[in-house]
Amino acid sequence: MRAEGTKFRTETEIGRDIDAAKLRKRYDAVVIAAGATTSRDLPVPGRELNGIHFAMEYLPLANKVQEGDLTTAPITAAGKHVVVIGGGDTGADCVGTAHRQGAASVTQLEIMPRPGDERNANQPWPTFPMLYKVTSAHEEGGERLYSVSTSHFEGDEDGNVQWLHLIEVEFKDGKLEQKPGTERRIPAQLVTLAMGFTGTDQKNGLVEQFGLELDQRGNIVRDADFATNVPGVFVAGDAGRGQSLIVWAIAEGRSAARGVDRYLAGASELPAPIRPTDRALVV
Numbered sequence: 001m002r003a004e005g006t007k008f009r010t011e012t013e014i015g016r017d018i019d020a021a022k023l024r025k026r027y028d029a030v031v032i033a034a035g036a037t038t039s040r041d042l043p044v045p046g047r048e049l050n051g052i053h054f055a056m057e058y059l060p061l062a063n064k065v066q067e068g069d070l071t072t073a074p075i076t077a078a079g080k081h082v083v084v085i086g087g088g089d090t091g092a093d094c095v096g097t098a099h100r101q102g103a104a105s106v107t108q109l110e111i112m113p114r115p116g117d118e119r120n121a122n123q124p125w126p127t128f129p130m131l132y133k134v135t136s137a138h139e140e141g142g143e144r145l146y147s148v149s150t151s152h153f154e155g156d157e158d159g160n161v162q163w164l165h166l167i168e169v170e171f172k173d174g175k176l177e178q179k180p181g182t183e184r185r186i187p188a189q190l191v192t193l194a195m196g197f198t199g200t201d202q203k204n205g206l207v208e209q210f211g212l213e214l215d216q217r218g219n220i221v222r223d224a225d226f227a228t229n230v231p232g233v234f235v236a237g238d239a240g241r242g243q244s245l246i247v248w249a250i251a252e253g254r255s256a257a258r259g260v261d262r263y264l265a266g267a268s269e270l271p272a273p274i275r276p277t278d279r280a281l282v283v
Contacts, residue, residue: 015205024210029232029260033253034206036197036238038218042085046153051161055090055194062097077103081187083164084108085150086194089135094192096137106142107186111169111176114146128280149178154185164188200239217242222276225259226252234259240276248274 002008014020014034024030039054041047053075064070077098084094087110098106119129138144147169154163168182199218200207207214213221213229219242220228220235227234236256237249251273261268 013204015207015209020206020209021211024230024233027232029234029264031253031256031260032200032206032210032212032220032228032233032235032239033237033249033256034200034239036199036219036241036243037201038198039193040195040198042150042193042195044150044152046155046161049153049155049161050159051189052153052191053193055084055086055094055192058192059090059093059097062101073101075190077101077106077190079104080189082106082190082192083186083188084192084194086110086196087112087144087146088194088196090196091192091194092135092137094194095142096135096140098190098192099137099140099142103190105187107188108142108144109148109150109166110144110146111149112146113171114144149176151183153188153191161188161191164191197238197243199242224275225262226256226276227259227263232263234263252276 012018014023037056039056041054046052058075061070061073061075065073078101080103082094082098082103082105084091084098084106085108087108091108091110095106095108115130115132117132119125119131123129145166148166149169151165151167153161154165155161163185164187165183165185167184168179169176170179171177199214200220202208202214202218206212207220210228210230210233212233212235215221220240222228222235222240225234226236226240234256236252238244241248241252254270255272255274255276258268258270258272261270
């Protein structure tokens with residue numbers, strides 16, 4: 001990419017190190033591919049206790065240790081009872097990392113019921129089936145609890161989390177309801193929140209400085225050409241789609257390139273693999 005003329009500027013954050021409005025004036029077109037980095041929080045009593053972290057606060061530090069950038073991780077599971085809230089891939093990463101750091105125990109919580117081992121009849125091919133998955137991280141150990149919701153955290157006198165209180169839930173009339181009498185607590189000296197993301201980061205000024213319009217999910221609004229409400233500014237990947245897979249981001253990048261080409265040249269022969277409204281086949 002460098003040989004083709006691409007210039008890379010690392011350790012530079014748009015909205016903080018460079019004013020987004022000035023960037024727009026300097027270039028004929030700008031493509032935002034900033035991802036969906038705003039983690040979904042858990043606003044329950046005790047959330048402020050020490051030892052409760054977003055997954056993306058915990059995982060990158062562990063990577064930096066492996067890469068040699070840090071000698072020890074500022075947040076570690078060593079010798080601790082770890083609870084991972086969230087049953088997705090990010091949660092599985094937390095499970096595996098906690099085991100490798102020497103956790104005393106690892107428990108993963110999921111608010112939804114346990115998926116089946118085989119494809120359900122109401123999820124025929126080629127729709128994406130909701131199946132019970134055992135990743136390499138899960139093979140390393142730990143316990144997985146389904147249909148449970150966190151009610152609050154309990155800490156010690158020094159403000160460190162020690163216990164997580166949960167309650168079982170079930171679907172009634174299409175809604176999750178708590179099951180009375182199922183409350184209990186489990187040890188938790190490190191808690192990671194891996195419950196997904198709620199949109200692109202709005203704290204760094206990128207959205208505000210560009211003057212971008214957001215949808216109800218916190219994603220940047222775009223039209224059929226991946227263009228935002230600001231002329232010359234386009235968006236591709238999770239910043240516009242929401243939390244998704246890398247294959248969708250790659251396809252969106254190519255499609256957004258066609259939109260940029262059309263904007264600059266009036267027409268384009270570049271391929272556009274997908275539309276902004278395309279989604280995975282689910283039921």
